[in-house]
Amino acid sequence: MKATQVAAPAAWRAAQVLGLLLTLGLLSGLWFAPELSLRILWYAVIPILPAVFLLQPGIWRNVCPLGTLNVLGGHWGRRKLSDRWLPAATAIGAVLLLVLVPARRFMFNTDGQALALVIAAVAVLALVGGLLFDRKAGFCNAICPVLPVERLYGQAPLLNVRNAHCAACSVCTQRACLDLTRRKSIPQLLGNRRRSLTWLHHPYGVFAAGFPGFVVGYSIVPDGPLSSAASVYLTVLLAAAISYAASYAIFRVLKVNVSVALTVLGALALGLYYWFAAGSVTTAWQLWDGTAVAIRLAAFSLIGFWLWGLRPSRQLSFHWATRR
Numbered sequence: 128m129k130a131t132q133v134a135a136p137a138a139w140r141a142a143q144v145l146g147l148l149l150t151l152g153l154l155s156g157l158w159f160a161p162e163l164s165l166r167i168l169w170y171a172v173i174p175i176l177p178a179v180f181l182l183q184p185g186i187w188r189n190v191c192p193l194g195t196l197n198v199l200g201g202h203w204g205r206r207k208l209s210d211r212w213l214p215a216a217t218a219i220g221a222v223l224l225l226v227l228v229p230a231r232r233f234m235f236n237t238d239g240q241a242l243a244l245v246i247a248a249v250a251v252l253a254l255v256g257g258l259l260f261d262r263k264a265g266f267c268n269a270i271c272p273v274l275p276v277e278r279l280y281g282q283a284p285l286l287n288v289r290n291a292h293c294a295a296c297s298v299c300t301q302r303a304c305l306d307l308t309r310r311k312s313i314p315q316l317l318g319n320r321r322r323s324l325t326w327l328h329h330p331y332g333v334f335a336a337g338f339p340g341f342v343v344g345y346s347i348v349p350d351g352p353l354s355s356a357a358s359v360y361l362t363v364l365l366a367a368a369i370s371y372a373a374s375y376a377i378f379r380v381l382k383v384n385v386s387v388a389l390t391v392l393g394a395l396a397l398g399l400y401y402w403f404a405a406g407s408v409t410t411a412w413q414l415w416d417g418t419a420v421a422i423r424l425a426a427f428s429l430i431g432f433w434l435w436g437l438r439p440s441r442q443l444s445f446h447w448a449t450r451r
C-alpha cells in the first residue's frame with residue numbers, strides 16, 4: 128500500500144498540542160465533574176481507539192498526549208532501548224495493562240479523582256522516561272501498557288500514516304519500533320521464536336494468546352466496590368489463562384503459523400471487545416437498543432474488511448521479515 132500523508136506536519140503538531148490541552152481538560156473534568164467526564168472517557172472516547180488501531184495505530188501514536196510528553200522529554204534523553212531489554216519492557220507493559228484495566232471495575236469506572244491521579248502519574252512517567260531515554264525508548268516503545276494492544280490490532284493497518292514525531296530516526300529503539308516498521312514490529316519483537324511455536328513463550332506471545340480471554344474476563348465482571356478487587360483479578364486472570372491454554376493447544380494441533388495465529392487472535396479480541404462494548408455504550412448513554420446492533424455490525428464489518436485484506440493472495444507483501 129502506498130504511503131498516505133493524511134495530514135501536514137503542522138496539522139499533526141496542532142493535534143498534539145490539542146491532545147495535551149484536552150488531557151488537562153480531562154484531568155480537571157475527572158476532578159470536578161467526574162460523572163460526565165468518566166462517561167465521555169469510557170463510553171465515547173476509549174471505544175473508538177481499537178478501531179483506530181486497526182486502521183492505523185500511527186494515527187493515535189502521532190497525537191497521544193503521553194507520547195507527546197515522552198518525545199518532549201526524549202529530546203534530552205540519550206539511552207537507547209536495546210534488543211536485550213525488549214522482552215522485559217514488553218512484559219512490563221503487558222503487566223501494567225493487566226493491573227490497570229481490571230481496576231476500572233472496582234475503581235476507575237466510578238472514581239474520577241483516583242483515575243485523574245493515575246493518568247497524571249503515568250504522564251509524569253512518560254516525561255521522565257523521555258528525560259532518561261532517547262525519543263520513545265523510555266515509554267512509548269517500551270513499557271506503555273497500550274503498546275501491546277496497538278501492536279496486536281495494528282499488525283496490518285488499513286491506512287499508512289507518516290510518523291509525525293520522528294523527522295529522522297535516531298534508532299532510539301534497536302528493533303520493533305511500531306512507528307518505523309509498522310508491519311514488522313511483532314516479527315522483530317519475536318525474533319527467531321516466530322519460526323516455531325516457541326513464540327508462545329515470548330512475553331508478547333503470552334499476551335496475545337491470553338488477550339481474547341482477558342477481554343471476556345473484564346467484560347463479564349460487574350463494577351463493584353474496592354473489596355471486589357481480588358475476585359475481579361481472579362476472574363480476568365482465569366479467563367486469560369484459559370484463552371492462552373486453548374490457543375496453545377489449537378495452534379499446536381493445527382500447526383498454525385504465527386502470522387495467521389496473530390491475525391486470528393487480533394480479530395477475535397477486537398470482535399469480543401466490540402460485542403461487549405456495544406452494550407455498555409448503549410446503556411451508558413441510554414440509547415435505543417438497536418444502537419448496540421449497529422455498533423456491532425459496523426465493528427464486525429471493519430474486522431471483516433481487515434481480514435479480507437490479509438487473505439493469502441495478499442500475504443506475499445505481508446510482514447514477516449526481520450530486518451528493517
Ligand code: SF4
Nearest residue numbers: 293296297299300304
Ligand atoms: S522511528 Fe526511530 S527514533 Fe522514532 S521512535 Fe522509532 S526507533 Fe525511535
